[in-house]
Amino acid sequence: MRRDLELARTFAEAFLRADSSLFASLADGRPLLDPVLPRLSHAADHGLLWWGVAGALGATKGRRRPAAARGLLALGAASVLANGPAKVVFRRDRPPTHGIPALRRLSRDLTTFSFPSGHAASAAAFATGVALDSPGAAVPVAALAATVAFSRVYVGVHYPGDVLAGAALGVGAALLTTKVMPRRPWVPARASPASAWAPALPEGEGLTVVVNARSGQGNHSDLLAVLRADLPRAKVVEVGPADDMDAALATAADSSRVLGVAGGDGSINSAAQLALARGTPLAVFPAGTLNHFAADLGLAGAGDSVQAILTGSAVAVDLGRADGISAGFDRFSRVFVNTASLGGYPDMVAVRERFERRLGKWPAMIIALCWVLRNEPPFDVEIDGERRRVWLIFVGNGVYHPDGFAPTYRSRLDEAKLDLRVVDAAAPAARLRLVGGVLTGRLGRSRVYEQRTVERVLISSAQAGALPFACDGEVTEGVERIVISPSAARLIVYRPRRDTGAGASGRWFSRRRGAATG
Template identity: 35%
Template sequence: MTTAGSGLLILRNSRSGTAVIRTDPAELFSERLPAARVHELGEGEDLADVVDAAFAGGDAPTALGIYGGDGSVSRMAGLARQHGVPLLVMPGGTFNHFARSAGLEDVETAVEAYLARDTVEVSAMEVREGEGEPVLALNAASVGAYPELIEERDTRRRRLGKWLGGIVAAWRTMRTAEPLDVIRDGRRARVWSVFVGVGTNDPKRVATMQRENLEDPVLDIRIHHARGTRLRAIASLAFGKRTAAVLRAVRVMPEKRDVERLLETGFAMTVRPGPGRPEVWVHDGELEEPLGEEFTLHFTVIPAALTVFAPRPR
C-alpha cells in the first residue's frame, strides 16, 4: 500500500481564482498523494482554525499544502513557519505570483517537487501595523494607488467578476486617484504609491508584486513620487514585463526620476491618506483596513523564513 502524501495536510480554497478555468486537482491528489489529508475550506471557515486543530490532534501534520491564490498561500506560509513544517504550494488563484516565482506553473510540477523532496529556503518579510501582530508576506506590500484599485475591484467583483471588475476599477481609479503623504525618517513625501517587495527585483518596475528570486534577504522598496499624472500612476501598476515594456515605449510609465528605490533589511513609514481617501493597505493581494486615519507600517525581512517544495534551480 502506497504512503505517498503521508503526514501532508492539503487545504483547498475553492473561492480562489473564480475567474479562471482550472482542472480540479482532486483526481491528481487521489492518484499521486493517496495518503494525504485533503480539506476543502467551507464558507466562513478559517484556514488557521483548520490547521491549528490538526496540530492539536494526535496525528500532527509533517507538511502543509495549499491550493489557492496568493492570499491563501501567504497565510498558509505563516502557519507553516509557526509550526515549523515545510510548505507545498499549488497554484489555484488568478495571478499566482509566488507560485510562478518558485517555478510552480501548475499543480503537477508542485506535486513532483514534493515527491522528489526538492526544497528551497524562502526569505519573506513581516509587516506590522503600529503595535499590532505582524503578518508574513511572501511577495510585496503596498500603500497608495494599488490598494485603492483593489478596493474598487472588490466592490464590483460579485457583480462583474474579477477580470471585468478589475477593468472597471482601473478606469475609475484613473479618474479619481489622489496622492497621499508618507513620512519616513522624519521626512514627508507626497506619493502615488509605495511598494515594498521581498528580494531584489527589476529596477525598471514600480509595482513589484511578483518577486524574481526566493532567497535574497532584502527589501526592494519603490517610492513613486507624485510628480506625474494619474494616468502614469495607474500605468505604474503594470505587473507583466511585456505590458510595462509597451507602456514605457509609448511614454506612459512614470519618469525614472519620479521613482525612488531603496534596498533595506528594515523599513518603516507613517501613512496619511488625504480627506475622503481609502484608509487601506495591501499585502500579497489581501486588503487591510487600519484602525485609525493615520497609521504606521513596519517592514522586516526574514532570511530563510520557511521551506517550500519547489524545483531546484538549474
Template identity: 40%
Template structure:
C-alpha cells in the same frame, strides 16, 4: 515635356504592372475562390481575432503569443489606415488589369498604398512568433496567403502588399519591445535545518481558524484523521485569535505549532512560534495560501510527509511597527510579516487580478486589473525613507518576489535577508496617462514611474491624513507611520525535501 510624377513611383509602377500581368495570366480554377474567401475572412481582422480566441484557450506561452499578436495587429492596422493611407494616396488596380472572374467586387475605396490586410496578417503572425516561434511558423502560410490574395483579387498592387507587410513586421518588433521577455525565475532554494519528527502528528498542536477561506464543518475532523495524535484547537469567530494561538502553542508536550487559516492567521502563529522557538507547520487553509505555497506545503499530503520526517528549513520574517492615534500619544502595534505589506491601491489590484486570472491568465488579468484599478484611483502623498512622493502603490515583500514588475507572484528564496520595496508613483506630469500606457505596453518595470529596490529597513510616513495599511492581507486603519525590518532566519518551518 517632363512628367510630374516622382521618378521613384514610375519604376515602382512598372514593376507592379509587370507582376500583376503575370498574375492575370494564371489559369482560372478553384484557387480563385479560395483566395477570394481567404481575403474576405481577413476583413477587419476577423481571421486573426478568431485565431487569437482559439489560442487563448491554451494557457502559458500560447495565450501570451495570441495577446502579442493582437497587440501588434492593432498597432499595424492603426498606423496603416490612419497614417500611411492618408499620406500616400494611390489608385487601386483597374478591372482591365485582371480577368473579370478574379477581380474583387466591390472594390475598396480607400488608398491602395499600403495594404492593411497584409500589415495585419504579418503583424499577427510575427508578433505571435516572437513569443512562440513554432506558432509563428504555423501561422506564416496563412499570413502570406492573405497578403498574396490582395494581389490575386486585384485589391492591391504588389508594392502595396510588400510595404504593408513591412509595416506589420515592424509593428510586431515594436510591440515585442513593449512586452519584453521576462527573465527566468531563479530556482527554489532552501536553507535546510533539523526539526522534530511528528509521526501521526505526535507533539503537534494545530490551531484552526474557522474564518479561514476554505473552512468547512468537517475541517477539524479531516485534520484529525491526517494527524490522529495531534492536539487541535478550533477558534470560533467570537474568540480572541491571538490568545487561542498562544494557548495552543503552550499546550503541554507541544513540539511544533501547526496553523490552518489565512495569511493573517499564519503570521500570528509565526509570531508565537518564533517567541517559543517552535517550528511552524503551515497548512493550506486560507483563500490564497501564499506562505504555504512558497513553503511547499500547499497540500495536506506534502505537509504531513514533511512533518512526519522532520524536514524543515529556515525563513526570514519581517517585523512591522505601526503607529496609530494622535501624534503626541501614539498607539504602537508590532506585527510579523511573512509575505507582503502594502499601502495605496495595491490590495484592490490584487483582488481584481485574482478574480480575473482563471479566465484570462496571469499577464492579461494583470493588465485588465491595472486599468480598472488606476483609471479611477487617486494617489496618496507619502514620505518614504525621508522622500515625499505621490504614490499609487507602495509594496513591500518579505524577500525577493518575481517577476520584477507590478505583479509579483513567486518567491523562490525564503531567507535572502531583504525587503522587496516597490513603488509606482504619480510624481511625474501626466502621471495617470504614463501609468496606463506603461501597463498597456508592458513597460511598467522600466518606466520612470516605477521604483524598485531592496533594503533591510524601510519607513513610510502618512503625513496629514492617516493611511490604510495591509499586512499579509489583514487591514490596519488609521496608521500614521510604519517601519519595516528583517529578522534573518528567525522562523523554522516544515517543508518537504525535494530529494526524499
C-alpha cells in the same frame, strides 16, 4: 548620391515586376480551398477573427491569457501603423482583379491603398505576440495567421510584397510590446536548497492539503483528482465559502508533518504564517487566479508540487515582515510572501485583478492605475523620516522585475532585500506624467515615480486617520505606523529540483491521471 538613387530605383522596379509576375501566377493557379479562403479573409476584417481567438485563449489557464493580451496589443499597434501612415507614404494601388476567378473575389472592391497589407500585419502581430508568452499556443495561431496572410493574395486584393511587408511590420510591432509589457522569464527564481528540512512523503503520508474552494475559478476537480491519485495517503480538506480558512489551516498545521495549501496568494500567505510559526515545511498547489508566488517558485501545476513532495525536494525562501501599530493603536506583526502595500495600491490590485482575467496583467494595470488616480485621494506620510505626499507605496519581498509600474516577477527568493516603489503626488501634473510614463515605458525616468532597494523602511501616517494596508493583496485594517523588513527566518517550501527536469516531471504527474492543472 545620384548613383545610389539610380540603384535604389532599379531595385524597386525589379521588385515590382517580380511582385506583379508572382501575383499573376497565383491568379492563374488552380482553385485552392474555394470558397474557404475568401471567407477566412473576410473573417479577419477589422481584426474580428483575432479578437475571437483572443477570447478563446483568455478562457483558458496559464500563460495563454497574458499571451492573448499581448497579441491584441500588438495587433492594435500594427493595424494603426499599416492602415495609417504606411499606406499614405507608399500609396500603391490595388492589383487588377480581372484575372481573379469570380468565386475568389471579395463581395466589394477596396478603395484603400495596397502596401502594406493591414490584414497580414494584424495576423503576424497577433501570432508573434502570442508566441512571446505562450509558444505552444502560438503554433496553431501562427498557421491560421499564415493562411489569412496568403488569402489576401489569393482573393486578389494584395500583391505578395504587400503581404510580406505587412507581416514584417506586424512582427516588429509585437516585439515592441516587450518595452511596455515585459515578459516573464521561463526560469524559476533562484532560492537556497533546503532538502534536509523537507521529508520525502511516499504517497503523501503525513501531508494535509487545505483547498480553498473560493480561489481561482472555484472549480478544483482536476487538482483533487491529482491529489487522490498521486498522494492517496494525504489528507485533503476542502474549505467552502461558509468555512473558516484560517481555522482549517491551523488544525492542519497542528496535526501534520507537512502543511499543504491549494489557493491563491492570500491563502498561501495565511499558510506561510502558520508553517513558519510551527516550523513545518509548506507545500504549495497553485489554484488561484494569478499564482504569483507559485510562478516564482516554478510550479506550473499540481504535478510539480507532487513530484517535489515524493522526492523531498525543497528550497528556503525569504519572507517579508511587517511590524506596526494599527488604527486602534494595537501592535501587530505579519509576514508576506510577495508584497505589502499602502494607500491606493490595495484598491488598484482589486481593480486590476477584476480585469486581468480577461485582458491580461498590463492592460488591466493601466485601467486600475487610471481608476486609482481618478478616485483615490493622495495621502501624507513619512518615509524614513521624510514627509511625502503620495498615491501609492509598494514594498516587494525581494527585488522585483521589471522596473516601472508593473512589478511581475523575481529572479531570486533568497536575497533578504526589499523593493520599495513610491508614486509621488506632489509634482506638477503628476497624474498626466504618471500615465504617460507607464504608456511609453519610460516611467523609471519620471519625477513622479521612485524605486529603490532597501533593507528596511519605516512608514508613518502624517495625516488624520490610518493608512490602508495590504499583505499579498489581502487588505487588512489601517495602520498608523509600520516597519517593513526581511524576516529573520526563512520559509521551507517544496519545489522540484531543476536538474531533474522539474517542469516536465511535474506535468507528467498531472497528465498521467488525465487531469491537466496548469
